[in-house]
Amino acid sequence: MLEASTITLLLVVVLVIIVLSVFFSFFPVMLWVSAWAAGVKISIITLVAMRLRRVTPSRIVNPLIKATKAGLGVNINQLESHYLAGGNVDRVVNALIAAQRADIPLEFTRAAAIDLAGRDVLQAVQMSVNPRVIETPIVAAVAKNGIEVKVKARVTVRANIDRLVGGAGEETIIARVGEGIVTTVGSSNSHKDVLENPDSISRTVLSKGLDSGTAFEILSIDIADVDVGKNIGAYLQTEQAEADKRIAQAKAEERRAMAVAHEQEMKARVVEMKALVVEAESQVPQAMAEALRSGQLGVMDYLNLKNIEADTQMRGSLGKLGDGEDPNRPTNK
Template sequence: MDFQQVLTLIIIAAILIVLAVLFTFIPVMLWISALAAGVKVGIFQLVGMRLRRVIPSRVINPLIKAYKAGLDVKTNQLESHYLAGGNVDRVVNALIAAHRANITLTFERAAAIDLAGRDVLEAVQMSVNPKVIETPFIAGIAMDGIEVKAKARITVRANIDRLVGGAGEETVIARVGEGVVSTIGSSETHKKVLENPDSISHNVLSKGLDAGTAFEILSIDIADVDIGKNIGAMLQTDQAEADKNIAQAKAEERRAMAVAKEQEMLARVEEMRAYVVEAEAEVPKALAEALRSGNIGVMDYMNYKNIDADTDMRDSIGKLSKNDHDEDDQQ
């Protein structure tokens, strides 16, 4: 192999490498597909997308789909939505679905809904085919104290104009639950709720609970109604138990006061006894002082002792008579 052949091979290899890099950087096949579909896209426009770090297929394929569906969507719109972090394919699918269903939906509105974090295609589908939201059992208490549990099915349709900034399903369920509880609570007896469960749906539906939400409530149907606990009787039982505990506490307080008063009286009696014992201890001293001073004589002292002995004898006889009387009573 001479030098000329080697040079030719090197040139061919270089051309192949350049073409490979060129076809990798410039999506020629995508450009050919767009031209075949009738979408006018320049090759340099695709190169510009590469330079702007936009994947051309993420923009051109949805553009071809929109063009075939008869939508007037510009390349710059799709590219700007992609750069903003939106899902271009989902927005185009939503626009096609809205166009087929005769629902007015502009690209700006669809892009705003998608960037807000909501599924714009699902919203369009929900506008055509309403969605049924089933609530858990919602408990309310009628005026007679009986707990009533109701489960509701809410038929909603997406409101395209309120999807951006509108409240979601959780808000709708919470508002319906509040309406069910208030309706049950305003019923005189639980029997009226059981007889006419549709009155709950009528009252709740008339309150305009879909205001400020991303949905339009079409109907509210009561799927099931159950009877719960007798809350009124339980409250009365608890109140009676509380009253009993209060009465017992007050009685214990009065008993404690009586015991304290009794202890106080016993303390006073013991104090008086101490005074008496102290006074009795002073009597011999006074007698001795009287004898020494001559205020009383020996005969006077002897008379005092005789009187004291006679008193002790009378006390002993009285105690014996009392014991005999108690024994007779026991027999």
Template sequence: MEISIFLLAGVIILITVFFYFVPFLLWISARVSGVRISLLQLFLMRIRKVPPQIIVRAMIEAHKAGLKAVTRDDLEAHYLAGGHVEKVVHALVSASKANIDLDLKMATAIDLAGRDVFQAVQMSVNPKVIDTPPVTAVAKDGIQLIAKARVTVRASIRQLVGGAGEDTILARVGEGIVSSIGSSESHKHVLENPDSISKLVLKKGLDSGTAFEILSIDIADIDIGKNIGATLQIDQAQADKNIAQAKAEERRAMAIALEQEMKAKAQEARAKVIEAEAQVPQAMAEAFRSGNLGIMDYYKMRNIEADTSMRDAIAKPMKKDDK
């Protein structure tokens, strides 16, 4: 009894392993759908660690859509390269129905480049609208304008590999808006003719080198911002005022320093005069002792000093208290 149970369990395990490595039901589904594939090929897919379900479903979808160029080897190679087989086949079927020129080689290259090839085909059929963030620019009259735009783009299948993405489109459109507003003589002209921005930006060919084709650029909203010109003039006036104050303070400090220097020199001169006056009596005494100065000469000198003091007193104006 126990032997029969073990035998039955072994048979079940063997059958499970067999149907895992040889997906018989999947082979029947492929044959019924008209896809020619052998059990040996399905078995080898298991050995190569390629899911047979993904490959067979993709081959059935391609066969039903009439895509004869899609082969099993190509799908296996794309899966082993890390690609998304299902998305590639979906994209090929959609492109075929929409009459878009897309072959398997290009589709697999786009997928391996990291882009969603199926979404790209959908964008080729149904263009996408991208809203730009607020773009701030200043017209020549100094008035700031804040503009928002809506960019309608369509995926360019041939430029998806190596082409720039949406961020580049937004950056170029923002640059074009800034250039258009900045070249306007007045902000009123921009407000009156917002389509002039769109026309000027479209002429620049902003979609060159990108994975998209710009169909239209529409200005959704324009708001008036600050008066940048007046603000700059106020800032310049304040800066000039600060510079003038700094220079005035510098001149005042130099004047104070010069005044202090002159006072110091005057004090030094007075000190020298006092020192010289202190040496006069000594010189006179030495002159008396040496006989170079007589008594009459001394009295004449004193008379001159008295006469000089009197003249100074007469020359000074009289104060009110002296009257």
């Protein structure tokens, strides 16, 4: 009988513990006590309703306690709606407290919009108080005399809270500063001017208003390092000369090929003309024989032609003798 009562008591104790666990997990009594102790007026029914809306009460009540203690005047509906929208309530409240301490005008709606836009609103407030230094990579630019100049700059920026939503980020700042450096160096007559007055780059870049449309405000641009690079002008001239040389060689080769082709064509024409002459000479005896048979050429005419040929050969021999050549010497013809 004693053992049965003991078992019953243990079962009752376990059941009570389970019931209390379920009760306190669904009814956040301790969280309600903490809020009541901090002076935050919130009912236990509201906390239960948060459970029903799938909202973690601690994610709302704890930031509400901090906001109330800081005197921000934020209500529970604003925090809950921001939580349901996917925002970070604790970070927004911390940013509002930091902005209040730094005397920076920042409303809850603006902070919630910045947080929902994907930016760290607390970091933005801290950057407004403590400016950040962005170091650009090495920017290579070429002066008018063809000498390359390598510049590295440090940009001091401060977050502009009014332009955090929709404003460009650090990449845009770095790109615009690099563009300003290239423009300034490229407009210099010599690389020596840049080395002597590196602050001219800072003045020129700052005067362009490069922070427009960005989430930052440029406070200063300091030139950290300036180095002299390659002689790009000489390199380009050398490359151009080499290209011109290759073009000239190609044109000369083209002209040579055309000359060779023309020469081959002329040789072919000479061979063709010689063949025509030989063919014509071979037809002369046949023509003379045909003329004798037809009576168009008489015997006396033929003898006169032979006398003319003999006279011509004699005159040629006498001409060669006058030039010092023996007419009786056999030739290779």
